[in-house]
Amino acid sequence: MDKTKRTRLEAAGWRVGDTADFLELTPEEAAFVELKLALADYLRDLRVKNGWSQTHVARVLGSSQSRVAKMEAADASVSVDLLVKSLLALGASRKQVGQVIARAA
Amino acid sequence: MDKTKRTRLEAAGWRVGDTADFLELTPEEAAFVELKLALADYLRDLRVKNGWSQTHVARVLGSSQSRVAKMEAADASVSVDLLVKSLLALGASRKQVGQVIARAA
DNA sequence: GACGCGTATGTCGCATCTGACATATCATCG
DNA sequence: CGATGATATGTCAGATGCGACATACGCGTC
Numbered sequence: 001m002d003k004t005k006r007t008r009l010e011a012a013g014w015r016v017g018d019t020a021d022f023l024e025l026t027p028e029e030a031a032f033v034e035l036k037l038a039l040a041d042y043l044r045d046l047r048v049k050n051g052w053s054q055t056h057v058a059r060v061l062g063s064s065q066s067r068v069a070k071m072e073a074a075d076a077s078v079s080v081d082l083l084v085k086s087l088l089a090l091g092a093s094r095k096q097v098g099q100v101i102a103r104a105a
Numbered sequence: 106m107d108k109t110k111r112t113r114l115e116a117a118g119w120r121v122g123d124t125a126d127f128l129e130l131t132p133e134e135a136a137f138v139e140l141k142l143a144l145a146d147y148l149r150d151l152r153v154k155n156g157w158s159q160t161h162v163a164r165v166l167g168s169s170q171s172r173v174a175k176m177e178a179a180d181a182s183v184s185v186d187l188l189v190k191s192l193l194a195l196g197a198s199r200k201q202v203g204q205v206i207a208r209a210a
Numbered sequence: 211g212a213c214g215c216g217t218a219t220g221t222c223g224c225a226t227c228t229g230a231c232a233t234a235t236c237a238t239c240g
Numbered sequence: 241c242g243a244t245g246a247t248a249t250g251t252c253a254g255a256t257g258c259g260a261c262a263t264a265c266g267c268g269t270c
Contacts, residue, residue, distance in 0.1 A: 028193040035189065035199050053216060064259055069218055079227095079257060081185045084140065088133040094140050095207045102203020158246060169229055174248055182227065184257095211270105218265075227256070235248070240241105 033074075035101055039083040040074035042100045046090055047072075061086055138179075140206055144188040145179035147205045151195055152177075166191055 047057050047068075054068040061068070063086075071078050071086060087097055152162050152173075159173040166173070168191075176183050176191060192202055 028190070031193050031199045032190055035202070054218095055216075058259095062259085064261080065217075066219075066261080067259065069216095073218080075219095077257060079184060079186045080189055082258080084185055085133070085137055088136050094136045097140070098203045098205070098207020100203070101206055102200045159248095160246075163229095167229090169231080170247075171231080171249075172229060178248080180249095184227065186257095187228080213268105213270080215268090216266085219263085221262085222260090223258100225256100225258070228254085230252090232251085233249080235246100237244105237246085239244085 036080055036083065037074045038100050038103065039080065039087065039097070040072050042092070042097075043083060043087060043090075044072045046087070046092060057086075057090065061089055141185055141188065142179045143205050143208065144185065144192065144202070145177050147197070147202075148188060148192055148195075149177045151192065151197060162191075162195065166194055 047054070054072075055065045058065045058068045067078070067082075071083055084097060088094070152159070159177075160170045163170045163173045172183070172187075176188060189202060193199070
Protein backbone atom coordinates (compact mmCIF):
# COMPACT_ATOMS: atom_id res chain seq x y z
CA MET A 1 0.00 0.00 0.00
CA ASP A 2 1.06 3.52 -0.81
CA LYS A 3 2.53 5.21 2.23
CA THR A 4 0.72 8.46 1.62
CA LYS A 5 -2.57 6.70 1.36
CA ARG A 6 -1.94 4.82 4.54
CA THR A 7 -1.24 8.03 6.37
CA ARG A 8 -4.46 9.47 5.07
CA LEU A 9 -6.38 6.42 6.13
CA GLU A 10 -4.97 6.69 9.61
CA ALA A 11 -5.83 10.34 9.71
CA ALA A 12 -9.31 9.41 8.65
CA GLY A 13 -9.69 7.55 11.89
CA TRP A 14 -9.38 4.02 10.63
CA ARG A 15 -7.73 1.79 13.14
CA VAL A 16 -4.47 1.01 11.43
CA GLY A 17 -2.46 -1.26 13.58
CA ASP A 18 -4.98 -1.11 16.37
CA THR A 19 -3.84 -4.51 17.47
CA ALA A 20 -0.25 -3.97 16.43
CA ASP A 21 -0.90 -5.71 13.16
CA PHE A 22 -1.79 -4.14 9.89
CA LEU A 23 -4.84 -2.56 8.33
CA GLU A 24 -7.64 -5.03 8.23
CA LEU A 25 -10.72 -3.86 6.40
CA THR A 26 -13.41 -5.86 4.71
CA PRO A 27 -13.66 -5.10 1.00
CA GLU A 28 -16.80 -3.04 1.62
CA GLU A 29 -15.12 -0.97 4.28
CA ALA A 30 -12.16 -0.36 2.00
CA ALA A 31 -14.44 0.65 -0.86
CA PHE A 32 -16.34 2.98 1.43
CA VAL A 33 -13.21 4.71 2.68
CA GLU A 34 -11.83 5.15 -0.81
CA LEU A 35 -15.13 6.53 -1.96
CA LYS A 36 -15.00 9.05 0.85
CA LEU A 37 -11.42 9.99 0.04
CA ALA A 38 -12.38 10.53 -3.59
CA LEU A 39 -15.14 12.93 -2.58
CA ALA A 40 -12.79 14.73 -0.21
CA ASP A 41 -10.18 15.15 -2.93
CA TYR A 42 -12.80 16.42 -5.32
CA LEU A 43 -13.95 18.97 -2.79
CA ARG A 44 -10.41 20.27 -2.40
CA ASP A 45 -9.91 20.39 -6.17
CA LEU A 46 -13.10 22.31 -6.61
CA ARG A 47 -12.16 24.79 -3.92
CA VAL A 48 -8.58 25.33 -5.05
CA LYS A 49 -9.54 25.52 -8.71
CA ASN A 50 -11.86 28.40 -7.87
CA GLY A 51 -9.32 30.08 -5.64
CA TRP A 52 -11.49 29.87 -2.55
CA SER A 53 -10.20 29.68 1.02
CA GLN A 54 -11.61 27.14 3.44
CA THR A 55 -13.08 30.01 5.38
CA HIS A 56 -14.90 31.26 2.31
CA VAL A 57 -16.29 27.82 1.55
CA ALA A 58 -17.38 27.49 5.16
CA ARG A 59 -19.36 30.70 4.90
CA VAL A 60 -21.06 29.53 1.72
CA LEU A 61 -21.95 26.22 3.34
CA GLY A 62 -23.01 27.75 6.62
CA SER A 63 -20.31 25.85 8.42
CA SER A 64 -16.89 26.50 9.90
CA GLN A 65 -13.35 26.49 8.54
CA SER A 66 -12.38 23.58 10.74
CA ARG A 67 -15.13 21.40 9.38
CA VAL A 68 -14.09 22.18 5.82
CA ALA A 69 -10.54 21.16 6.70
CA LYS A 70 -11.84 17.91 8.16
CA MET A 71 -13.94 17.29 5.06
CA GLU A 72 -10.92 17.64 2.81
CA ALA A 73 -8.98 15.32 5.10
CA ALA A 74 -11.84 12.80 4.96
CA ASP A 75 -11.77 12.87 8.74
CA ALA A 76 -13.73 10.14 10.50
CA SER A 77 -16.06 12.78 11.89
CA VAL A 78 -17.41 13.78 8.48
CA SER A 79 -20.10 11.79 6.76
CA VAL A 80 -20.60 11.11 3.09
CA ASP A 81 -23.86 12.99 3.53
CA LEU A 82 -21.98 16.15 4.42
CA LEU A 83 -19.49 15.73 1.59
CA VAL A 84 -22.20 15.22 -1.01
CA LYS A 85 -24.35 18.08 0.26
CA SER A 86 -21.33 20.35 0.29
CA LEU A 87 -20.28 19.45 -3.24
CA LEU A 88 -23.78 20.09 -4.53
CA ALA A 89 -23.94 23.38 -2.66
CA LEU A 90 -20.65 24.43 -4.25
CA GLY A 91 -22.06 23.88 -7.70
CA ALA A 92 -21.12 20.32 -8.54
CA SER A 93 -23.83 18.42 -10.37
CA ARG A 94 -25.28 15.12 -9.25
CA LYS A 95 -23.71 13.64 -12.35
CA GLN A 96 -20.27 14.91 -11.47
CA VAL A 97 -20.57 13.55 -7.95
CA GLY A 98 -21.55 10.18 -9.34
CA GLN A 99 -18.59 10.16 -11.70
CA VAL A 100 -16.19 10.94 -8.89
CA ILE A 101 -17.60 8.01 -6.95
CA ALA A 102 -17.65 5.66 -9.91
CA ARG A 103 -14.10 6.32 -10.98
CA ALA A 104 -12.20 3.14 -10.27
CA ALA A 105 -9.70 3.33 -7.43
CA MET B 106 -44.52 17.08 -10.69
CA ASP B 107 -45.30 13.42 -10.79
CA LYS B 108 -47.82 12.54 -8.12
CA THR B 109 -46.03 9.37 -7.10
CA LYS B 110 -42.79 11.20 -6.67
CA ARG B 111 -44.44 13.86 -4.60
CA THR B 112 -45.90 11.24 -2.31
CA ARG B 113 -42.47 9.70 -1.91
CA LEU B 114 -40.92 13.03 -1.12
CA GLU B 115 -43.52 13.67 1.54
CA ALA B 116 -42.94 10.23 2.96
CA ALA B 117 -39.25 11.01 3.00
CA GLY B 118 -39.98 13.73 5.49
CA TRP B 119 -39.61 16.72 3.24
CA ARG B 120 -41.90 19.48 4.20
CA VAL B 121 -44.30 19.52 1.31
CA GLY B 122 -46.88 22.16 1.84
CA ASP B 123 -45.61 22.94 5.29
CA THR B 124 -46.87 26.44 4.97
CA ALA B 125 -49.86 25.47 2.88
CA ASP B 126 -47.97 26.35 -0.26
CA PHE B 127 -45.99 24.02 -2.44
CA LEU B 128 -42.65 22.26 -2.31
CA GLU B 129 -39.86 24.75 -2.06
CA LEU B 130 -36.37 23.29 -2.28
CA THR B 131 -33.17 24.86 -3.40
CA PRO B 132 -31.68 23.12 -6.44
CA GLU B 133 -29.04 21.45 -4.22
CA GLU B 134 -31.65 20.16 -1.84
CA ALA B 135 -33.66 18.77 -4.72
CA ALA B 136 -30.60 17.11 -6.22
CA PHE B 137 -29.72 15.62 -2.87
CA VAL B 138 -33.16 14.17 -2.32
CA GLU B 139 -33.29 12.70 -5.81
CA LEU B 140 -29.86 11.21 -5.32
CA LYS B 141 -31.10 9.60 -2.13
CA LEU B 142 -34.22 8.27 -3.81
CA ALA B 143 -32.09 6.78 -6.59
CA LEU B 144 -29.97 4.91 -4.07
CA ALA B 145 -33.07 3.71 -2.25
CA ASP B 146 -34.59 2.41 -5.46
CA TYR B 147 -31.38 0.67 -6.36
CA LEU B 148 -31.29 -1.02 -2.97
CA ARG B 149 -34.78 -2.34 -3.49
CA ASP B 150 -33.97 -3.53 -7.00
CA LEU B 151 -30.89 -5.31 -5.78
CA ARG B 152 -32.82 -7.01 -3.00
CA VAL B 153 -35.80 -8.05 -5.10
CA LYS B 154 -33.63 -9.18 -7.98
CA ASN B 155 -31.89 -11.58 -5.63
CA GLY B 156 -35.11 -12.74 -4.06
CA TRP B 157 -34.15 -11.54 -0.58
CA SER B 158 -36.60 -10.46 2.10
CA GLN B 159 -36.01 -7.26 4.05
CA THR B 160 -35.45 -9.42 7.10
CA HIS B 161 -32.71 -11.35 5.34
CA VAL B 162 -31.00 -8.18 4.19
CA ALA B 163 -31.23 -6.79 7.71
CA ARG B 164 -29.42 -9.84 9.05
CA VAL B 165 -26.68 -9.47 6.47
CA LEU B 166 -26.26 -5.79 7.32
CA GLY B 167 -26.48 -6.31 11.05
CA SER B 168 -29.56 -4.14 11.20
CA SER B 169 -33.30 -4.55 11.50
CA GLN B 170 -36.14 -5.13 9.06
CA SER B 171 -37.70 -1.79 9.88
CA ARG B 172 -34.55 0.08 9.01
CA VAL B 173 -34.31 -1.71 5.69
CA ALA B 174 -37.91 -0.69 4.97
CA LYS B 175 -37.05 2.91 5.80
CA MET B 176 -33.96 2.76 3.60
CA GLU B 177 -36.01 1.65 0.63
CA ALA B 178 -38.51 4.38 1.35
CA ALA B 179 -35.67 6.94 1.50
CA ASP B 180 -37.05 7.92 4.89
CA ALA B 181 -35.72 11.16 6.34
CA SER B 182 -34.15 9.15 9.14
CA VAL B 183 -31.72 7.32 6.85
CA SER B 184 -28.50 8.89 5.68
CA VAL B 185 -26.72 8.52 2.37
CA ASP B 186 -23.92 7.01 4.42
CA LEU B 187 -26.14 4.16 5.48
CA LEU B 188 -27.47 3.61 1.96
CA VAL B 189 -24.02 3.53 0.42
CA LYS B 190 -22.58 1.27 3.10
CA SER B 191 -25.52 -1.08 2.72
CA LEU B 192 -25.24 -1.26 -1.05
CA LEU B 193 -21.54 -2.04 -0.82
CA ALA B 194 -22.19 -4.66 1.83
CA LEU B 195 -24.77 -6.29 -0.44
CA GLY B 196 -22.23 -6.66 -3.20
CA ALA B 197 -22.67 -3.54 -5.29
CA SER B 198 -19.40 -2.08 -6.52
CA ARG B 199 -18.24 1.46 -5.95
CA LYS B 200 -18.59 1.95 -9.66
CA GLN B 201 -22.19 0.78 -9.72
CA VAL B 202 -23.05 3.09 -6.85
CA GLY B 203 -21.49 5.98 -8.71
CA GLN B 204 -23.44 5.19 -11.84
CA VAL B 205 -26.70 5.11 -9.93
CA ILE B 206 -25.91 8.53 -8.52
CA ALA B 207 -24.74 9.97 -11.82
CA ARG B 208 -27.75 8.85 -13.79
CA ALA B 209 -29.60 12.01 -14.73
CA ALA B 210 -32.94 12.55 -13.02
C1' DG C 211 10.90 39.44 15.34
C1' DA C 212 5.81 40.44 14.76
C1' DC C 213 1.93 40.48 12.11
C1' DG C 214 -1.62 38.51 8.87
C1' DC C 215 -3.62 34.77 6.33
C1' DG C 216 -4.63 30.03 5.36
C1' DT C 217 -4.84 25.47 7.10
C1' DA C 218 -4.88 21.70 10.68
C1' DT C 219 -6.27 19.52 15.09
C1' DG C 220 -8.69 18.81 19.49
C1' DT C 221 -12.74 19.35 22.18
C1' DC C 222 -17.62 20.19 23.45
C1' DG C 223 -22.79 20.73 23.61
C1' DC C 224 -26.49 19.80 20.85
C1' DA C 225 -28.81 17.57 16.96
C1' DT C 226 -29.51 13.84 14.15
C1' DC C 227 -29.07 8.86 12.93
C1' DT C 228 -29.33 4.07 14.16
C1' DG C 229 -30.80 -0.50 15.74
C1' DA C 230 -34.33 -2.47 18.18
C1' DC C 231 -38.86 -3.27 19.45
C1' DA C 232 -43.87 -3.04 19.06
C1' DT C 233 -47.44 -2.89 16.18
C1' DA C 234 -50.09 -2.41 11.81
C1' DT C 235 -51.22 -3.69 7.10
C1' DC C 236 -51.67 -6.82 3.56
C1' DA C 237 -51.28 -10.84 0.90
C1' DT C 238 -51.45 -16.02 0.42
C1' DC C 239 -52.57 -20.54 1.87
C1' DG C 240 -54.86 -23.93 4.02
C1' DC D 241 -62.16 -17.80 8.91
C1' DG D 242 -57.10 -18.18 11.40
C1' DA D 243 -52.29 -18.47 10.57
C1' DT D 244 -48.04 -17.34 8.49
C1' DG D 245 -44.78 -14.40 6.09
C1' DA D 246 -43.43 -9.93 4.13
C1' DT D 247 -43.50 -5.03 4.44
C1' DA D 248 -44.62 -0.50 6.70
C1' DT D 249 -44.84 2.89 10.56
C1' DG D 250 -43.97 4.94 15.14
C1' DT D 251 -41.09 5.42 19.08
C1' DC D 252 -36.98 5.46 22.05
C1' DA D 253 -32.27 5.20 24.21
C1' DG D 254 -27.75 5.24 22.93
C1' DA D 255 -24.33 6.28 19.30
C1' DT D 256 -22.50 9.28 15.96
C1' DG D 257 -22.11 13.67 13.37
C1' DC D 258 -22.49 18.63 13.41
C1' DG D 259 -21.04 23.66 13.92
C1' DA D 260 -18.35 26.32 16.81
C1' DC D 261 -14.47 27.66 19.30
C1' DA D 262 -9.66 27.58 20.74
C1' DT D 263 -5.35 26.88 19.38
C1' DA D 264 -1.31 25.36 16.72
C1' DC D 265 1.48 25.31 12.58
C1' DG D 266 3.37 27.18 8.28
C1' DC D 267 4.61 30.91 5.21
C1' DG D 268 4.99 35.08 3.25
C1' DT D 269 5.56 40.45 4.20
C1' DC D 270 6.88 44.14 6.73
